Amino acid sequence: MKSLLIRLYTLSVLTVRExxxxxxxxxxxIPALLTLLTLPLFANLTFEEQIKFMRDFCxxxxxxxxxxxxxxxxxxxxxxxxxxxxxxxxLAKPMGRWEYLMGKGLGIGFVTFLALLILGLLSAxxxxxxxxxxxxxxxxxxxxxxxxxxxxxxxxxxxxxxxLIAMGILYxxxxxxxxxxxxxxxxxxxxxxxxxxxxxxxxxxxxxxxxREWATSVDSVSIGVKWAIRIAAVLLPDMSFYxxxxxxxxxxxxxxxxxxxxxxxxxxNLAWMLGLATWLLESRDFR
Amino acid sequence: xxxxxxLQMRNVQARYVLNWxxxxxxxxxxxxxxxxxxxxxxxxxxNGSGKTTTFKLILGFLKPQQGxxxxxxxxxxxxxxxxxxxxxxxxxxxxxxxxxxEVLETYGKLSGVSSDLLRRRIEIILEIxxxxxxxxxxxxxxxxxxxxxVSLGQALVHDPxxxxxxxxxxxxxxxxxxxxxxxxxRLRGMGKTILFTSHxxxxxxxxxxxxxxxxxxxxxVEGSMKDLLGKTEGATIxxxxxxxxxxxxxxxxxxxxxxxxxEVSPAAGTxxxxxxxxxx
Numbered sequence: 001m002k003s004l005l006i007r008l009y010t011l012s013v014l015t016v017r018e019x020x021x022x023x024x025x026x027x028x029x030i031p032a033l034l035t036l037l038t039l040p041l042f043a044n045l046t047f048e049e050q051i052k053f054m055r056d057f058c059x060x061x062x063x064x065x066x067x068x069x070x071x072x073x074x075x076x077x078x079x080x081x082x083x084x085x086x087x088x089x090x091l092a093k094p095m096g097r098w099e100y101l102m103g104k105g106l107g108i109g110f111v112t113f114l115a116l117l118i119l120g121l122l123s124a125x126x127x128x129x130x131x132x133x134x135x136x137x138x139x140x141x142x143x144x145x146x147x148x149x150x151x152x153x154x155x156x157x158x159x160x161x162x163x164l165i166a167m168g169i170l171y172x173x174x175x176x177x178x179x180x181x182x183x184x185x186x187x188x189x190x191x192x193x194x195x196x197x198x199x200x201x202x203x204x205x206x207x208x209x210x211x212r213e214w215a216t217s218v219d220s221v222s223i224g225v226k227w228a229i230r231i232a233a234v235l236l237p238d239m240s241f242y243x244x245x246x247x248x249x250x251x252x253x254x255x256x257x258x259x260x261x262x263x264x265x266x267x268x269n270l271a272w273m274l275g276l277a278t279w280l281l282e283s284r285d286f287r
Numbered sequence: 288x289x290x291x292x293x294l295q296m297r298n299v300q301a302r303y304v305l306n307w308x309x310x311x312x313x314x315x316x317x318x319x320x321x322x323x324x325x326x327x328x329x330x331x332x333x334n335g336s337g338k339t340t341t342f343k344l345i346l347g348f349l350k351p352q353q354g355x356x357x358x359x360x361x362x363x364x365x366x367x368x369x370x371x372x373x374x375x376x377x378x379x380x381x382x383x384x385x386x387x388x389e390v391l392e393t394y395g396k397l398s399g400v401s402s403d404l405l406r407r408r409i410e411i412i413l414e415i416x417x418x419x420x421x422x423x424x425x426x427x428x429x430x431x432x433x434x435x436x437v438s439l440g441q442a443l444v445h446d447p448x449x450x451x452x453x454x455x456x457x458x459x460x461x462x463x464x465x466x467x468x469x470x471x472x473r474l475r476g477m478g479k480t481i482l483f484t485s486h487x488x489x490x491x492x493x494x495x496x497x498x499x500x501x502x503x504x505x506x507x508v509e510g511s512m513k514d515l516l517g518k519t520e521g522a523t524i525x526x527x528x529x530x531x532x533x534x535x536x537x538x539x540x541x542x543x544x545x546x547x548x549x550e551v552s553p554a555a556g557t558x559x560x561x562x563x564x565x566x567x
Contacts, residue, residue, distance in 0.1 A: 003399045005397070006396055007396070007397055010393055010396040010397055014382065014385075014393055017382075017384060017385070018382055021384035022384055059513070070351060084380050085376070085378070085380050086380045086381060088348065088374075088376055088392070089374070089376060089379065089380070089381060089438075089441060090394075090397065091346075092346050092348075092349070092369060092372070092373075092374040093369060093394060093397045093398045093445070094366045094367070094369040094370040094398055094399060094445070095366070095369075095398075096366065096398055121304070131539050204323075275356060277394070285303075285304075285348065285350070286343065286348040
């Protein structure tokens, strides 16, 4: 057990080093940070509108760049290893192929967490800098003087702890993206193929629930299309499981229970994806 | 089957599937091979003869359609079997962002070597592979010869009994070749068994205890170097200071002694010697 943990730790550290020294993290993180830094340039709206805009802007930036990081880092790390045959020297060592995949996944998961943490801290910093201006505008626009309770309410709106739940849900979504990119990497012939296919799967995953609703509400949809949507629902991940984060941002729901569904969905999917990826890697001949 | 032998291959057959219609090509045809402890065995043959396929079968990267492969009694491809094998690939690829020492540390930990033992072992390997001077530099600054030494180092890091060296001297300069040959002989002295491939026959002659020749996946011949070289016909006579007329006289004299064929060609200095003279 101890040697298994050492192997997983070693592979994770190797992956983290790879993503840091090959500049993959910085290539994605720097544009994301620059995007966030443009936040103060945007229009002065009313207090509520401005708060909502700031949340959407920061969360959207984290989400978009997070997806890119998860897909590119996984393809760069695993598909490249296979493409350049670095994997042969690793798999020649006394370790299981599932350990290789798991170690890689843990390393990429850690780097993604690091990126979210940095982006989250910068967002918090921007919120902090904007706070006096926002409160000033809230007080100026109020019809009567604000009571301590009003101030508390305004403060709560800006520093809503439920945003942490939303970030957690986003992280779970990114773990799922890492999972299916890892799975694709085991059969892909190049890292470019892995990146494009993963992006497609991610987009289909977002459209799935809409497609299902459309297929059930419109009578003229052919049986073939209905079946195609059903098959896609079984085979491809459904991103609507992570809509809890959007609900928190909209302010329509902020319970810790929102974690449960995406967490169990992510764990379940990661388990079968790792199993299938291991089987595919085991049956792959390395010529 | 003898469990103490470093490698036993019995009746091994391997095919490569070419396309989705399952069309395949025979890569290895009923190969039998047995290696003894502490010997250097050369696997020879032209490109596509099945040498690298044999290595990949031993490592479990490919699965044989038929036959058995045992490494000290363990089935090839299993974790226990890989504990006993070290592999130096033909074109070694390592994470270029690591230094030579980091490669050894990483591969050692992946092989389950404890930290203390690994630290001591790395120092020995740095000395055997003669890579102490550049161990801390990142791999992307390494020459082909330096990468080859790192590759040998990572193959040795878990102290395996059997070493698979796929074209270990390809692309190396004469000094690099000498360093690799020296390391191989030293490892044999330490009781390691080495199975290697090479296109350079002269090298094989000086290094290997035994050899086998593969052709189109089939083993054509196998034996000790003494036996194999003894089987060749003819003898070489080196002559200096004779004119062409005198050489013709020698040819005629040899025919008078009963020689059925006599070939005379001018002797030339080797490029390798010339290179050494200028570079050493």
